Amino acid sequence: MSKKSVTRKGEKVTVIGLGRSGTAAAAQLVREGAEVLIVDDRDQAVPAALQGQPLQYHLGHWNTEDLFWADRIIVSPGFPLSRLPSRALADAGIAVISEMGWAASHLSAPLIAITGTNGKSTTTTLVGEILKANGHKVFVGGNLGVPLSLAIGGRWDFIVAEVSSYQLEAPGDFHPHIAVLLNITPDHLDRYPDTTAYRKTKWRIFENQMPTDHAVFNVTEPFPETLRSHRVCFGLTPEAEVRVQEGGIVSDLKSTGERLLQVSALRLQGAHNIENALAAVAVTQQCGVPSEIIQKVLTAFEGLPHRMEWVRDVGGVRYINDSKGTNVGAVMKSLEGITTPVILIAGGQDKGCDFTPLLPVIGKKVKHLILLGTAREKLAHCFAGYAAMTQASSMEEAVRIAGATAQPGDCVLLSPACASFDQFRDYQHRGEVFKGAVAALRSSYGHRDDT
Numbered sequence: 001m002s003k004k005s006v007t008r009k010g011e012k013v014t015v016i017g018l019g020r021s022g023t024a025a026a027a028q029l030v031r032e033g034a035e036v037l038i039v040d041d042r043d044q045a046v047p048a049a050l051q052g053q054p055l056q057y058h059l060g061h062w063n064t065e066d067l068f069w070a071d072r073i074i075v076s077p078g079f080p081l082s083r084l085p086s087r088a089l090a091d092a093g094i095a096v097i098s099e100m101g102w103a104a105s106h107l108s109a110p111l112i113a114i115t116g117t118n119g120k121s122t123t124t125t126l127v128g129e130i131l132k133a134n135g136h137k138v139f140v141g142g143n144l145g146v147p148l149s150l151a152i153g154g155r156w157d158f159i160v161a162e163v164s165s166y167q168l169e170a171p172g173d174f175h176p177h178i179a180v181l182l183n184i185t186p187d188h189l190d191r192y193p194d195t196t197a198y199r200k201t202k203w204r205i206f207e208n209q210m211p212t213d214h215a216v217f218n219v220t221e222p223f224p225e226t227l228r229s230h231r232v233c234f235g236l237t238p239e240a241e242v243r244v245q246e247g248g249i250v251s252d253l254k255s256t257g258e259r260l261l262q263v264s265a266l267r268l269q270g271a272h273n274i275e276n277a278l279a280a281v282a283v284t285q286q287c288g289v290p291s292e293i294i295q296k297v298l299t300a301f302e303g304l305p306h307r308m309e310w311v312r313d314v315g316g317v318r319y320i321n322d323s324k325g326t327n328v329g330a331v332m333k334s335l336e337g338i339t340t341p342v343i344l345i346a347g348g349q350d351k352g353c354d355f356t357p358l359l360p361v362i363g364k365k366v367k368h369l370i371l372l373g374t375a376r377e378k379l380a381h382c383f384a385g386y387a388a389m390t391q392a393s394s395m396e397e398a399v400r401i402a403g404a405t406a407q408p409g410d411c412v413l414l415s416p417a418c419a420s421f422d423q424f425r426d427y428q429h430r431g432e433v434f435k436g437a438v439a440a441l442r443s444s445y446g447h448r449d450d451t
Contacts, residue, residue, distance in 0.1 A: 007072075009033035014066055016040070017076025018059065021099040023047045024149035025074050026055060028103075039066050070094055074102050077143070077166035080191060100163065101172035103148035109156040111175070112283060113142075115163040115205050116182025116218075118330045119276045120144075122268070122304055123182060124162040126280040130297045131158050134289045143167060158287065166191070168204040175208040178283055179229070180216040182275065185329025189352035216282045218275060219243075232286070234278040236271065242282040244274060249298075253285045260291055265299045269308060270337030272330075306431035308334055311438045316408030319438045323431030325415035328353055332361050334415045341367040341410045343402045345395075348373035348418030348430070355382045355417060362386070368405050370398045374422040395423070395430065399437035412438075 007013070011034045015022045018040040027049055029036045036055050043060030058066055064085060067073060073089070073096045075081065081096070089096060104111060114124045121144055128140035139151040142161030151159055161176075165188060168174075184199050192198040206215050209229035217223055219235030232253070234242040242251045249260045260281060263274055277298055284294055303309070304324075311319040318340070325331045326348075335342060344366045355378070362369065368388040371379045376391050383389060392398035402412040414434045424430040 007032040007034050010035060012069060012071045013037070013074060014039060014070035014072075015074045015076075015099075016079045018042070018044060018047070018057075019076055019078065020145070021147045021149070022074075022076045023049055024147035025099045025102065026050060027053065028106075028149050028152050029074075030054060037066060037069065068092060068094065072097070074099055075170055077164055081169050095172070096170050097172035098167045098170045098174075100142060100148050100161070100167040101170060101174040103152060104159075104161075104174045104176075105172065106152045107148075107156075107159055109139075109159050110177040110287075112158060112160045112178045112180070112287075113163045113174075113176035113205055114161070114180040114182065114279075114283075115165070115168070115202055116180070117185045117187050117327060118333065119182045119272055119279075120162045120164075121324070122273065122307060123180065123276045123279050124160055125304060126276065126297070126301055127283050128160045129301060130280060130284045130289055130294055131160065131287060133297050134284075134293045163205060165198060165201045168201050171204050171207070173208060174205075176205065176213070178214045178216060178286060179205045179209060180279055180283060181205065181218065181221055181223075182279055183218050183329070184221060185327060186353050187327040187329070187351065190350070214286055216279060218279070232282050234282045235275065236278075240278070242278045242285075244278070249274075249278060249281060251281055251285060253282065254291070258291065261295045261298060267299065267302045269303075270333060272333040272337070273303070273308075306427055308337070309431070311435050314403070314438075314441050315406075317403075317406040318411045320411060320413045320415075321431045321434050321438075322413060322415040323420070323427045323434060325417065326419055326427060327351070328355060328357050328417050331358060331415045331417045334413065335361045335365045338365060338411050338413065341365075341407075343368045343370065343406055343410055343412045345370045345372065345392075345398045345402060345412070345414045345434075346416050346418070347371045347376045347379055348416045348420050348424075349422040350375035350378055351419050353417070355379055358417065359383070367410070368402075370401055372398050372423075373416070373418060375418045379417075395433045396437045396440075399434065399441065403441045 013034045013036050015026045015038045030053050039058045039062035128138050131138045136157035138158045139156045140160045143164040144162040186195045203224045213229040215229040216232045219233040219240040233240045236244050248262050251258050306323040309321040311321050322334050342365050370390050372392045420427045420430040
């Protein structure tokens with residue numbers, strides 16, 4: 001545990017954000033004897049977990065005095081650091097650290113941290129399942145939805161954390177024993193000036209690692225020149241230490257050319273999920289998990305909701321919920337993994353990304369494009385000239401249009417390439433609304449209900 005991150009009794013801490021991360025951090029700070037002020041732009045009810053606690057709140061409106069009051073500031077991931085007077089805070093000796101970085105400094109179990117544009121949640125969950133199957137007590141959380149602060153005080157054999165770029169903007173002494181970078185494609189360009197800045201933020205997952213730690217990279221990704229930890233590569237090409245070879249998953253980490261299982265035995269579908277499985281092998285073999293345990297979990301794991309999730313078949317038409325496909329790279333991977341004609345539902349809140357890389361795969365795979373959300377005009381302009389394109393005002397309308405358009409053998413895919421916050425609480429809510437609309441489809445579209 002870093003001495004710089006230990007909370008002193010009576011220390012003044014401002015927590016920015018009253019979401020899950022801020023709530024968990026504030027509760028732990030109170031247990032440690034800190035004097036805590038929580039600020040949030042939203043005027044909202046105090047969560048049940050904090051009611052009755054000796055806390056101060058400035059909700060709906062707060063100012064810089066709330067920052068300079070503190071000895072330390074803990075930032076929730078949704079809050080952009082660009083809003084802080086960073087230089088003045090540094091001059092005042094006030095440390096700014098993410099909830100994840102602060103929580104990690106309290107943990108003694110080996111920390112496995114997984115980042116990347118796409119596949120973080122699936123790989124994090126898969127690593128956790130493999131370690132649990134080997135009899136370990138494992139905390140799985142982070143950006144996955146369970147704040148790392150909730151791991152404090154538990155007796156864990158391993159901590160497995162999904163890590164977003166937002167959480168890496170102020171990592172403090174965040175020091176994973178195994179750090180994983182799955183991939184980087186353009187994303188969050190409403191928060192970062194360009195992809196280079198986004199990549200450098202992702203690279204911060206490695207900055208506190210030492211030669212005794214491990215950095216697990218996709219073989220296609222560059223790595224920082226300052227990297228000090230032991231590098232392990234996974235990927236679909238022969239030079240990777242964990243790779244696909246002659247239809248099988250092969251690893252050199254325990255013995256050269258060890259074949260763990262055939263790719264065809266995986267329940268996870270798509271090339272991106274093969275890479276996720278390879279990353280999980282690279283991590284868990286370094287944790288000493290026997291190959292037979294890894295094989296067992298890999299062949300049983302079916303994936304997570306809202307990530308290429310089969311919803312139902314109606315009249316020979318397959319409906320797939322990929323609401324977590326919130327960027328161009330994710331949608332490209334999802335489309336590439338489908339072998340039947342696709343009716344694609346896309347759109348939502350624009351994150352500043354260029355949609356033109358989708359043009360070739362849409363031209364090859366998509367027979368009808370349905371656009372919704374605040375980004376639909378930008379998407380329509382990008383795909384101008386694509387004849388089979390319709391705009392919808394709601395998810396329900398989009399699904400009705402898809403149902404009326406689809407023919408037996410087609411796939412209706414929700415993969416938005418956008419954030420969800422224009423019409424929904426989050427991507428989970430968007431996916432559930434899609435599934436509800438699909439459940440409401442009837443034979444009026446000429447389909448027999450197969451489920």
